[in-house]
Amino acid sequence: MDVASGHEPSLWKLSVAAWASMALAALLLASVFHAGLAVMVQWWFSPAHAEYSYGPLIPLIALFLVWQRSDRLARLPFDGSWMGVAVVLLGALVYGAGQLSALYILVQYAFLVVLAGVTLAFMGPRAFRVIGIPVLILGLMIPLPNFLYNNLSEQLELLSSRLGVDFIRAFGDSVYLAGNVIDLGSLKLQVVDACSGLRYLFPLMTLGFVAAYLFQAPLWKRALVFVSTVPMTVLMNSFRIGLVGVTVDWWGRAMAEGFLHLFEGWVIFMICTALLVGEMWVMARVGRDRRHLAEVFGLEWPRGARARGARVRRLPTSYLVAVGLLALVALATTALPKRAEVTPKRQDFATFPMHLPGWQGHGGQMADIYIKQLKFTDYLLADYVGTARKVVNFYVAYYASQRKGASAHSPRTCIPGGGWEITSLTQRAVRGVRVNGHPLRVNRLVIAKGNVKELVYYWFQERGRIITNEYLAKWYLLWDALRQNRTDGALVRLTTELSPGESPSRADRILSSFARAAVPRLTSYVPN
Numbered sequence: 001m002d003v004a005s006g007h008e009p010s011l012w013k014l015s016v017a018a019w020a021s022m023a024l025a026a027l028l029l030a031s032v033f034h035a036g037l038a039v040m041v042q043w044w045f046s047p048a049h050a051e052y053s054y055g056p057l058i059p060l061i062a063l064f065l066v067w068q069r070s071d072r073l074a075r076l077p078f079d080g081s082w083m084g085v086a087v088v089l090l091g092a093l094v095y096g097a098g099q100l101s102a103l104y105i106l107v108q109y110a111f112l113v114v115l116a117g118v119t120l121a122f123m124g125p126r127a128f129r130v131i132g133i134p135v136l137i138l139g140l141m142i143p144l145p146n147f148l149y150n151n152l153s154e155q156l157e158l159l160s161s162r163l164g165v166d167f168i169r170a171f172g173d174s175v176y177l178a179g180n181v182i183d184l185g186s187l188k189l190q191v192v193d194a195c196s197g198l199r200y201l202f203p204l205m206t207l208g209f210v211a212a213y214l215f216q217a218p219l220w221k222r223a224l225v226f227v228s229t230v231p232m233t234v235l236m237n238s239f240r241i242g243l244v245g246v247t248v249d250w251w252g253r254a255m256a257e258g259f260l261h262l263f264e265g266w267v268i269f270m271i272c273t274a275l276l277v278g279e280m281w282v283m284a285r286v287g288r289d290r291r292h293l294a295e296v297f298g299l300e301w302p303r304g305a306r307a308r309g310a311r312v313r314r315l316p317t318s319y320l321v322a323v324g325l326l327a328l329v330a331l332a333t334t335a336l337p338k339r340a341e342v343t344p345k346r347q348d349f350a351t352f353p354m355h356l357p358g359w360q361g362h363g364g365q366m367a368d369i370y371i372k373q374l375k376f377t378d379y380l381l382a383d384y385v386g387t388a389r390k391v392v393n394f395y396v397a398y399y400a401s402q403r404k405g406a407s408a409h410s411p412r413t414c415i416p417g418g419g420w421e422i423t424s425l426t427q428r429a430v431r432g433v434r435v436n437g438h439p440l441r442v443n444r445l446v447i448a449k450g451n452v453k454e455l456v457y458y459w460f461q462e463r464g465r466i467i468t469n470e471y472l473a474k475w476y477l478l479w480d481a482l483r484q485n486r487t488d489g490a491l492v493r494l495t496t497e498l499s500p501g502e503s504p505s506r507a508d509r510i511l512s513s514f515a516r517a518a519v520p521r522l523t524s525y526v527p528n
Helices: 016-044 047-052 057-068 070-074 082-101 104-123 125-141 146-170 198-214 219-227 229-251 258-284 317-335 368-374 411-418 470-483 504-524
Strands: 011-013 176-178 181-183 188-190 310-312 359-363 378-386 391-399 421-435 438-449 452-462 465-467 489-498
Touching: 011 070, 016 047, 016 082, 016 104, 016 317, 047 198, 057 070, 057 125, 057 198, 070 125, 082 104, 082 317, 082 470, 104 125, 104 317, 125 198, 146 181, 146 198, 146 229, 146 411, 198 219, 198 229, 198 258, 219 229, 219 258, 229 258, 359 504, 378 504, 391 504, 411 421, 411 438, 411 452, 421 452, 421 504, 438 465, 438 504, 452 470, 452 504, 465 470, 489 504
Parallel strands: 011 310
Antiparallel strands: 176 181, 181 188, 359 378, 378 391, 391 489, 421 438, 438 452, 452 465, 452 489
8 A cells, every 4th residue: 555645556567668678688688698598408408417407497487486576566666777787787798708718607697697787777676676586596597517517416426325325234235335336246336427416406406496485484494495405305315326226136237227217216306395395384383473384385476456557667777778788799799700719739649659768558448438427529548567567547638628518527526436535635746847838736646445545646737737726727717718719628647556565755756757758748639
């Protein structure tokens, strides 16, 4: 009610010009961001990225939540906001960086920033707050950066494997765990990306976020609903892995393959959903304001209202400026020439010499399952034997382009997946080895599995740089994409076994000796 007049407040409606301007803004957004959005949609429907298959539902959910509050918006004036213009400018800068570097994830996030800016410039802060969360939900449709996804997946694989093995042992079955490999004696089960739980975690977190938004309860209860989806997914996925292990041990390999494996996944997700609803039911009855779940779950419909007359909304100047900026970005996008990524010439690792001064090598091959997972362009895997009869395993994974997400998996997260424990992690300068004029500095790891110990050196060799920090490597990836239009690079790893009682310092001398023989030759295969 309008307190001053004693009447219901007036409704607002959009004019034909407003609808036309909104249609123009939508066309401009599609024109500017279509390349990045197309890649995102491809991931949604790609079997290789099944964890993002829920993506098409996110825009529909956001639209529904906006429509759900359309009656509130109809009663609010749209005052516009110059802050929205500033947000559009910020999004345009992010988009420019994404275009120059051709990193699609920057283009995708720039789309959300510009969309939010145009909306804020039209509605103003008061009305924008009504739909701010539905706009924020759109961020859940964008795939994670690949290096974050890899780290998260590998950590979840290890955690789910450990908890799954605990479940198997609770049934009295004998089982051995080595990293993410569950050894049942008659069969080994490997917990790979598809079993890490991300296929449940991402959609369940989305469901939890929407449920928390609709849950009319104190903030701490809503936050708990969302946060609880993480341990809920991990525990239920571990239960699923354990269940597969128990049934395989009892009834054979077929229980871990085919339709039953997929069916178990769907059942687990539905159980997680039921647990989420049950959690909200319990919390609705906790505290002073105890109510039924139906009363506090805000799945409401917009209510019609009778008013004295609908007033036509004017188009705020800030909104017209924001749309004008978007038009300028669209013109600049079509006018500027496309930058073709620079892919420097290099030799294939098939030609890398197996004979080095003081070392004789024997090439190896990697299993197809790992090749598909690592997604490198070319690789070298070989064992070299030195004059002291010590063996050094030499592994290089080269990526001609890292723009679409394919990038090296960090040994720091991969090594535990093989059942190894990292007992020491330091950095070390290798004397007598320089790359592009800079001394070679490596990550030095001592790892152990049972009584076996190994010394590992690894580094990222990218566009003439030697980088030991995974996150710094991502920064230089963006910087070099902008400056040089290059995203090529490689992970280099040297490994040697420590004999019983052998000092790590002797193994350091062996790896350093091999590095002096092999690393200078890498420039033909990993360009500076």
